[in-house]
Amino acid sequence: MNGDWLLRGRDGRLTVYLPSGEAVLCRAERGPGGPWEDAPRTVGGTQKLHPGAAVGQGADRYAHLAAWRPTVPGESGLVHTTHFRPLLAPLDWVPIGHPDKKGDRTGPPAVAVDGPGRGYVFVRNAGGGVSLRNQKVKGGWGGWLDLGGQEIEERLAPVAAESGRVELYACAPGAILHWHQEGDGKKPVRAAEVEAAVRPGTLRALATSAEHTTVFFTDDSGDVCAWRPGEKPVPLLAAAGPGPVSAVRCVIEGHDCTVLAQRSASGRVAFAAYPTEQESAGAWWTESGPQLPSDALVAVALDEHEELVAASLSPSTGTLLLTRRKDEPGLALEAWREI
Template sequence: MNGDWLLRGRDGRLSVYLPSGDAVLCRAELGPGGPWEASPRKVGGDQKLRPGPAVGQGADGYAHLVSWRPTKPGEAGLVHSTHFRPRLAALDWVPIGHPDKSGDRTGAPAVAVDGEGRAHVFVRNKGGGLSMVAQKEKGGWEPWRDLKGSDVQEDLAAVTGESGRVELYAAVPGGLLYWRQGEPGKPPVLEEAVETPVRPGTLRALATSADRTTLFYTDDSGDLCAWRPGGKPVALLASAGPGPVSAVRCELDGHDCTLLAQRSSSGRVAFAAYPTEQEAAGAWWAESGPQLPSDARVSLATDEDGRVVAATLSPSTGQLLLTRRKDEPGLALEAWREG
């Protein structure tokens, strides 16, 4: 999944979304704090999907899912579904078109939801630039827009700032591009580019203050870096493993902190925390839990009590493991258990 796939719904229940063959599945807690549903449910009906779905969540707690689906031989189109509550069925997949009107899949989509609850879907177009389609305020979808850019790689990171405005980061050869909404309801514009080596498939963005978001990525040397537009990228610490990090803001011992998690090269989950936007304070990895399959990914969220929850999921095995922060100082975690 492109985006955080462990989400807390507006009813306090946690849910996880996982791609499975030609579908997206969802499992949810039966009540806040568990236990979990015994088996996952299919999202959006019986339409067959292409690999690489995306998920985003609005301030209202609704999950928005986007995926490619085959339309005819050699062609595909994007579809969208909204999931209002984890224990309810998601809406059926609805076609939202193609950035080039027709053709095959052009790249992995990304989705962010603005302060008014409107989904914004981003995807690379066949010319190598970035295209976007957004929901209208009163239903339906706006026309597709070309947001410019060139040589955009498949790796996109969409995020909504605390202002409710949508932002998008993309990797290009030797650098990063950044788009931001100037006003609610307006399309994001390309505001900044920075030269930096980026390892494909490692972008993850997080809202870190009232007017700023932070992009985390791994550079060619293997360092996990942080970049906020208007500044220069900062190497935070050596990456624990090859994949993307998950990131969440949380309160640790009374301090606003950013917590990172990643499957480490040893196969376990590595955690690192530091004061939000204070990369100079440094961060260190601490590993937790059992060894995981090589395709396992990690996602972070907070529960309705504000406690950090971490989940790991392996597409090859379907095994879901979870842990929560203990009610004690520091980042002590409960024993990992199956969901």
């Protein structure tokens, strides 16, 4: 999944979204804190999908998902659905077209949700730039918008700022590009870029204050770095492993902290925390849990008590593990358990 596949619904229940062959599955807590549903459910009906779905969540805690579906031989189109509450069935997939009108897949979609709850689906187009289709202020969907850019890497990192306006980060050769909205519902405009040698597939964006969003990435030297537009990228710590980090803000002992999680080179999940937007304070990894398969994914979120919860998923085995923060000082975690 592209995006935060571990989410808390507006009723406090956690949901995980899982890739499964030609479908996306969801599985939710029966009540806040568990237990979980015995088996996952299919999202969006019987529509067959290509791998690589995306998920995003708004301030209303509704989940929006987008994916490619096969249409005619050699061609595909994008579809979208909304999941309002964890124990309700998501809506059926709705076709939203192709950024180039027709053709095959051009890159994995990415999803953000603005303050009023409208979905934004970003995808690289056939020309190597970025295209966007979003829900309109008065309902329905607007047309496809070309946001520009050249030689954009496939994986995009959208984020909703605390203002509710949507921003987008993307990589081009030797640079990170940034788009933002200048008003509610407005077309995002290219705002800034910075020179950076980014490992493909490692961008992860997070709203970190009322004024800023921060994008995390791994550079060619192997460091996890943080960048906020208008500043210079800051190396934070050496990457624990090869994939992207998952990130969330939470309060730890009264301090606003950013927590990063990543599957480490040893196969375990590594966590690091530091005061939000204070990268100069430094951070270091602490490993947790059992060794995981090489394809394991890691996600972090906040539970119904605003405490850290983390999950790992191995698509090859289907094993889903979960841990929560203990009621102890620091970032102490419970034993990982399979759900």
